[in-house]
Amino acid sequence: QVQLVESGGGLVQAGGSLRLSCAASARTFSTYTMGWFRQAPGKEREFVAAITWSGGRTYHADSVKGRFTISRNNAKNRVYLQMNSLKPEDTAIYYCATSYNDYAVARSNYNYWGQGTQVTVSS
Numbered sequence: 001q002v003q004l005v006e007s008g009g010g011l012v013q014a015g016g017s018l019r020l021s022c023a024a025s026a027r028t029f030s031t032y033t034m035g036w037f038r039q040a041p042g043k044e045r046e047f048v049a050a051i052t053w054s055g056g057r058t059y060h061a062d063s064v065k066g067r068f069t070i071s072r073n074n075a076k077n078r079v080y081l082q083m084n085s086l087k088p089e090d091t092a093i094y095y096c097a098t099s100y101n102d103y104a105v106a107r108s109n110y111n112y113w114g115q116g117t118q119v120t121v122s123s
Contacts, residue, residue, distance in 0.1 A: 001025075001112075002024060002025060002026040002029075002032075002098055002111075002112040003024070003025035003026075003112075004022055004023070004024050004025075004096050004097070004098070004112060004113065004114035004115075005022065005023045005114055005115070006020060006021070006022050006094060006095065006096050006114045006115065006116055006117040007020070007021050007022075007023070007117060008020040008021045008117060009094060009117030009118045009119045010118075010119070010120070011120045011122065012086055012119075012120070012121055012122070013121070013122050014086060014087055014088055014121055014122065014123050015085060015086065016086050016121070017082070017083060017084045017085075017086065018083045018086065018119060019080060019081070019082050019083070020036070020080065020081040020083065020094055020096075020117060020119075021078055021079075021080055022034070022036075022078060022079045022080070022081075022096030022114060023077060023078055024077045024078070024079070024096075024098070025077070026077070026098070029074060029077040030053055030074040031053050032053060032098040032099060032100065033050055033051065033052050033053060033098070033099040033100070033101055033102060033104045033109075034050065034051055034070075034072055034079040034096060034097070034098060034099075035047065035048075035049065035050040035051075035096065035097050035098075035099060035104055035105075035109075035110060036048040036049045036050070036070060036079075036081045036094060036095070036096055036097075037094070037095045037096075037097060037107065037110075038090075038092035038093065038094045038095070038119075039092055039093050039095070039116075040089075040091060040092040040093075043092075045095070045107055046061070047061050047105045047106070047107070048060070048061055048064055048068065048070075048081070048094070049061065049064065049068055049069075049070035049081060050070065050099070050104050050105060051070045051071065051072050051079065052102050053074075053102075055071065055072050055074075057102070058070050058071075059103070059105055061105075063089075064083075064090075067083065067084050067085045067086075068081060068082065068083050068084070069081070069082045069084075070082075079096055081094065081096075083119070086119075086121045087121060088121045088122065088123045089121075090119060090121050091119060091120050091121050092118075092119060093116040093117065093118050093119075094116060094117050094118075094119055095113055095114055095115075095116045096113075096114045097110035097111075097112060097113045097114070098110060098111055098112045099111065
């Protein structure tokens with residue numbers, strides 16, 4: 001069982017920045033690929049970014065490339081999502097999740113999920 005707790009969400013103006021953090025309880029955290037997903041009201045949960053267990057490879061959705069950056073600190077059991085140049089369409093609940101797959105961009109690749117943190121971007 002892995003417990004994930006997201007933090008760092010909030011209200012920000014368009015063009016602003018936020019840094020999300022996800023704390024994991026698992027002693028085996030460093031063996032998981034970690035991902036960020038988001039879900040806007042009335043929409044499906046969508047992939048945002050993922051990072052392999054060593055941090056050697058990262059994947060970002062086209063909609064956030066160049067603006068968002070995923071990173072991790074295995075010594076602290078944490079994964080981060082730095083979000084810059086935020087847009088109103090980035091408004092959503094953001095979730096972190098764990099995967100056993102190296103290449104994990106589908107929701108079905110992930111097994112444990114956090115409760116999410118709300119990000120609201122005003123225009």
